[in-house]
Amino acid sequence: MDTQNVKDTVRQIFTEYLNTNGHRKTPERYAILDTIYSIDGHFDIDTLYSLMLNQEKFRVSRATLYNTIILLIDARLVIKHQFGNSSQYEKSYNCNTHHHQICTQCGKVTEFQNDELQSAIESTKLSRFQLSHYSLYIYGMCSKCVRAKNRKKINNNNKKEK
DSSP: OOHHHHHHHHHHHHHHHHHHTTOOOOHHHHHHHHHHTTOOSOBOHHHHHHHHHHOSSOOOOHHHHHHHHHHHHHTTSEEEEEETTEEEEEEOTTOOOOEEEEETTTOOEEEEOOHHHHHHHHHOOOTTOOOOOOOOEEEEOOHHHHHHHHHHHHHHHHHHHO
């Protein structure tokens, strides 16, 4: 499905959600939705705010962004992730299932796909529970931080030997 078709579809889903739940359909909310569905990967509110500032047509407050994000999460068009101390978001409609590696040292988040993991999770029988979607977070250290830690360890050992 091409980008414009996805945007049209999510706009329709959002409109139905707003109508069903008695929320106003404002141009700002639709501009936020459109901006989010133009972003590849994760984003935080500050990134979204900066992108919205660069649009001449709509300047929205952070409060409007937070309130709209909540509506989009409820409409199942956006997923919220908690990576350490920061909240990050990503679009959820028509997106491939993927997993996340989070470096506990520098906080870097890397997405990856693994068909065996995905298959194992999706084929797991859950007692009295129907799986709709999932997120997998794997915590550890990225290769850059591992190298830095090893260099520091070597330097400390060299200092002790002197």
